[in-house]
Amino acid sequence: MNCRDIQDLLPAFREDILSPEEKRRITSHLSSCPFCSRSLADLKKAADLLKDLEEVEPPPFFEQRIMVQVQEEALREKGFLRKWFLPIHIKIPLQAMATVLIAVLAVYLYQKSEPEMKQIPPFSAPSSESTQSPPVTEAGKRPSAPSSVISQKEEPAERQPQDAQRFAPVPPQAGSFRVDGTGKLPGPKEEERPSTEKPGLPVPVLSEQEGPPVSLQLLEKSQEKVKKAKTRKTDEASGPERKWKGSLPDNGIGAEEFGGSRSAPASSRLKGAPLMIRAVLELTIQVREMTVAIREIDEVLSRLGARIMEKMDREGRVILKVELAAPTVPPFLDSLKGVGKVFFETKSPEVQEGRVILMIHLFPQS
């Protein structure tokens, strides 16, 4: 064993992990070799030097410096998260909400515009205009059409006969017109009523044929309109078409329209008119005391889950607008008998579903 070998073993020798044989050999070498003894001493010295190395102290605010960086990193991570992940929690619902909103808006707009878009179908029912043409009513009716919309529609009607057929009667408007009409012009209405009842007679038959329940009043109105349009435009072809059934084969275009839209008018009207008004019923009640009668009617209505929608005072009379579910109409009419003497202006419609509007004219007994 030369000094180099011995020196390689000296660290292990110092740690006392050598075999007794090696230890003995090294010990004997060290006793005779000053160089290796010196090496052993140097090893110890070096180890001591290392051990005695003074520890350096961290610079002031070292922790804070590090933590500033760490916090920045944390913020960056959070920012990253916020930018890419958190938004998903917010964005997706936001986008979903926006989508729903757009969808709702679209449906709303569509539904709103639907009545106009589907103007064509409703006229098939009214096209029974040709079934009656009592010229008597025309003169009185013309001025009683207050709706500007209707009058606008009448203009093209005058120019084009076929279009007139299509556009002239506007059932949803006719309904409102009726309300307005009664409100604005109660006098003429009352006078007309008897006469309009006659043309109204075939209507229930028609509605039975057609399937969808048709408002008597609407039909009346539409008839009036069509009459106006027809008579003005001098449509000769429509002249002979007295009967509904007869008109189908005669008028090719009309027949197509009728056939194609037979179910459409009712359904479209149901969709278009949110209240699904199936009929308008007018009645007059002779009452002893106006306020008492109104209260009684209101009570009856509230029992049936309805209420007075509109109350119009007209020269001592009161007109109540009431909307009822069709099945509750008969009981309501029954209970009205307790209020006063009831005169039916229009025939009670045989409507099983939907809503019925009742215009109740109250006048004092006096």
Add this chain to the structure above:
Amino acid sequence: MDAEKREIEEDDVSFVARCRKGEAEAFAPLVRRYQKKMLNLAFRMIGDYDEACDVVQEAFLSAYKSIGKFREEARFSTWLTSIVLNQSKSHLKRKTAHQRYEVASLDGPDKSGNRTVVPAPFSQEESVIERMERRELEARVQKGLSSLDSEQREVLILRDIQGFSYEAIGLTLKLPMGTVRSRLFRARNALKDILFKVNEELQ
């Protein structure tokens, strides 16, 4: 002592857990606890105080960033130590490459001269009491350390300066104990040879 150590370890684990949940503040106690040890480790590895500070800062930051990768079986201190060592070594590599480039430049000042250790005879008789001398001595030891290759140096620092157990060193450096030991012995001999000039002729 063992109980205290265990307590610290449990403490570390809880702080680490909080950091993982995004509580950056929970990292502060860990920094406070280990900053000095890590700085000394880096300083002995690098030999430059300011650079060591930068490296330790980087190491802490990188530890925080990768705290999710920290496996709970390991000790946080062991894990952190290995990060500091790796950062120190890569810093030295960058620095060496940079210096080599600068040395190649004829106009640049020759910085490499400072780094070559010239082992001077060291006599025990010389006073180590005086502060200046002590500083010089320490500088020489540091130079000696720096002239070792980094693998030997890290073992030597961990064992003889920081007092790690062989087992802890093995865990930190992911080396078997035998390798740690033999590397340490070679390192000790090498440092001794550097510090106390060996007379080759005295064979």
